[in-house]
Amino acid sequence: MTAAWFDRLSSGLSRTRETLQLRLSSAIGRSRALDDEFFAGVEEALIAADVGALASAELVEKLRAAARKEKIREPNDAIAELVELIAREFPPAGTDPLDDLPAVVLLVGVNGSGKTTTAGKLAEEARAAGHSVVIGSADTYRAAAIEQLRIWAERSGARIVERERGSDPASVAFDAVAAGAESGADLVIVDTAGRLHTSKDLMEELKKVDRVVRKRATVPVRSLLVLDATTGQNAVQQAREFHASLGLDGIVLTKLDGTAKGGIVVAIARELGVPIVRIGVGESIEDMHAFDAREFAQALVGAPA
Template structure:
């Protein structure tokens, strides 16, 4: 299965939901009246793309329809994928692009942080990078064991301490070991934090500050979001970004939800790039994010002949 086909398959539930909503809109007819624009914005919001992103997309499409004298709704929808793609935040710096980097993974419990870290370790090692793992989730014993298993699978070293140890000290030791061994990709797993807990967020701030001060390599703080949480994921992202000044996002479990639009909501509202997307449980199901491929897989194609 090709690269785009795998992403498209993973987003099938989100695309089906969106297509059903769009077909209801198109059943009214192709006229570009006020009702069409209002319904299009509502459809985008219902697809979990967020009010801010939906409003901008519709505003831009409406302006383009006026400037280019687009004849009907189908002509507008032909431009929807490109408009959605341009709404995602972009960045020149990719922590997984090959240059030396220290990446801290944060997020709530169950978002898929540890699995994501493990997959990226294997991906980096297979690409010839010198990778090291840091197990700074010292609260959940299973997290340490899980990361140990990924360490074995990827054949990369891991720095860990006993359960209950100070996570900031684990991060410090990981960076020390990375520099001593000449590692160019440091991946640090942190404990899941409820974004509603001020105490836990303050502790995580300490961890991030230690890493940013100690690491000679560029540090990236990456939020891992479970797409199945929908708009709650946007609430999480707001809190984590305010507390930690995030660099980017990885969206997991897109294959298990019809709420794939949350990736756009988070990226647009907070100005954060999406680095990777998870579209399955397999090792190869953590994909590089491409805005155009994602938009095409998310909303599909709308053909006037098929709609009739």
């Protein structure tokens, strides 16, 4: 990770960090030693950042144990240990599903979570690395969605497969995968709709898209859930439902710049055991990056004042 990226990540997470730091500093200020009041303050800070009640309690228990074992006496040293403990909450990073190409990547998620933007950012990332990219526009409900994706495709130099509004999403997805296979594309990205009458309809449609894509694909297919971090604890429930229906290979967490509750990332990773593969900290093409648990934990907690 470059220093520039760390700065972007850091500033993207600034709202969460400010919340955490304020509370951690006040926990430190109140207690010169690692007493019960200090640990209660740390727990309260984690809960306020949406790490989740259970996860926060467990982290604090681990912190107490580590402090005893390693004879940590200074609150600031305990906070440094907390960064390590948070980093360990994430499943170990395996192969990056967006780097292990060729592949077909299916982007799913509820409306407005950032799927189309993520499709554009991923196309740009892959193109910049020298890969050939096909984007399939399987959100056929909104005319604006097709247009929005076309702009991203042009910007990144990816090929786009689209059909007129109202077409069957699964058949557009099929065509995109076929186009990718025929042209030997490294990466096929399928953007899907998030807005349907009910979440049951959405899940049924996505399952159909998933089935059709897997049937046609000659390369590995990976389903990525795009989740809006600003939805807080609801995001955990959404992630659970998508994982149960589709079997997720990874999560892209967007809009971390827009929330003071970035701790939700910890809650989701713990709950699902699905790796976080990218995070979004802004709307522009540079505002997406691979996820690194330690860097993330560091940017989240920062150095308490």
